[in-house]
Amino acid sequence: MHAVHIRDLDLNLLVVFDALQRERSVTRAAAEVGLSQGAMSHALNRLRAFFEDPLFVKTSSGMAPTAKAELIGGTIGQIMTALQQNVVSQARFDPSTARRSFVLCMTDMGELVFLPPLIKRLRKAAPHCTLRSMQIPLEEIEATLAAGEADLALGSMHVAPESLFQQQLFLHTFVTMVSVRNKAVGKTIKKAQFESMPHIVVSLTGRASEAYDRAFDDYGIKRNIYLTTPHFLAVPHLIDAHPELIANVPLELGNVFAKLGTVRIVPPPIPLPPFALRQHWHPRFHDDPANIWLRQIIKETFDRYPNLPDATD
Known part of the structure; x- marks a missing residue:
C-alpha cells in the first residue's frame, strides 16, 4: 500500500472495524456504533475494498477475522484506544473522574485567602484531582501560563500582561494592622501617628506599590517605610516582635492575622482605594475544558466573598 493511499481511508471505518473485531x-x-444493519454492511464492503480482503467471513460461530484482519486488528485496536484516551477524552472534562493536578500562581497571601474555601469545593467536586501553588515573579507569569506550567494566576496584578485573559473575582479593601501590645493606638489611628510610626510594606517586586503611594500622596500623607518585604506571612510576626511597627494589609488577610491574637486591625486614617482580585489565564487554554471548569468553579466559589461559609464546615 502506498503512503498516499491513506487519504482514501475514511477514518470512521476504523470504528466499524474495531466494533466488528x-x-x-x-x-x-x-x-454499538449506532448504524443500521444495512449501513454497517455497506461500511464493511468499503473496508473490504480498501484492504482488498474479505476481512470478516461468516462462520457457525459468527463473523471470523481473516489472516489480514488479525494482522492489522491489533494496530487498529491500539489506534482506537489512543484516540479515546488521548484525543476524545480531551474534548470534555468530567471532574468526578478526572485525575490531574491543577497548578495556581499566587502569593502567600493568596494561599491564605483562596486555598481554604477552594480546597473544600474541589475535594467535593473533583475528588481525584490535586492542587499545587507556586509563587513566581510577575514578569514570568505570562510565560509560565503560556507553557502550561500553571493553569491560572490568582491575585491583584496592577499591571497584568495584556495578552492574558482576566476575570474579576471580588474587591478587597485595606486596614492598618498594629500590635495588640501597642497601647498608643486606640480604636482608630490618627494621621500624625500613621506618619510617624515605622511601616512594613509588602511588595513582590521589592518596591512600594505605586498605586498605594498615589493614594497616600493624594491625601498628603508620607509613610515612614522601614521594611519592604515580599512575604505577607512575615508581617504579623514582625509586628509582634516589634510593637512599634504597623502595616497596611487587605481586610481579609487582616482578619486572618487578627485570629493569631498578637495583632489587631484598625481603619487607616484615609480611605484607601479598593483593589480587584482577579484570575488570569493564557489564550492557549481559553477553550480547554479543564481550564474552563476550573475558572468557573473559582468564580462560583468567590462570587460572594468574603461572605463565604467556614471552610471547615
Whole structure:
C-alpha cells in the first residue's frame, strides 16, 4: 500500500472495524456504533475494498477475522484506544473522574485567602484531582501560563500582561494592622501617628506599590517605610516582635492575622482605594475544558466573598 493511499481511508471505518473485531457480529457491531444493519454492511464492503480482503467471513460461530484482519486488528485496536484516551477524552472534562493536578500562581497571601474555601469545593467536586501553588515573579507569569506550567494566576496584578485573559473575582479593601501590645493606638489611628510610626510594606517586586503611594500622596500623607518585604506571612510576626511597627494589609488577610491574637486591625486614617482580585489565564487554554471548569468553579466559589461559609464546615 502506498503512503498516499491513506487519504482514501475514511477514518470512521476504523470504528466499524474495531466494533466488528470485538463483537464478531454485524448486528451487534451496528448497534454499538449506532448504524443500521444495512449501513454497517455497506461500511464493511468499503473496508473490504480498501484492504482488498474479505476481512470478516461468516462462520457457525459468527463473523471470523481473516489472516489480514488479525494482522492489522491489533494496530487498529491500539489506534482506537489512543484516540479515546488521548484525543476524545480531551474534548470534555468530567471532574468526578478526572485525575490531574491543577497548578495556581499566587502569593502567600493568596494561599491564605483562596486555598481554604477552594480546597473544600474541589475535594467535593473533583475528588481525584490535586492542587499545587507556586509563587513566581510577575514578569514570568505570562510565560509560565503560556507553557502550561500553571493553569491560572490568582491575585491583584496592577499591571497584568495584556495578552492574558482576566476575570474579576471580588474587591478587597485595606486596614492598618498594629500590635495588640501597642497601647498608643486606640480604636482608630490618627494621621500624625500613621506618619510617624515605622511601616512594613509588602511588595513582590521589592518596591512600594505605586498605586498605594498615589493614594497616600493624594491625601498628603508620607509613610515612614522601614521594611519592604515580599512575604505577607512575615508581617504579623514582625509586628509582634516589634510593637512599634504597623502595616497596611487587605481586610481579609487582616482578619486572618487578627485570629493569631498578637495583632489587631484598625481603619487607616484615609480611605484607601479598593483593589480587584482577579484570575488570569493564557489564550492557549481559553477553550480547554479543564481550564474552563476550573475558572468557573473559582468564580462560583468567590462570587460572594468574603461572605463565604467556614471552610471547615
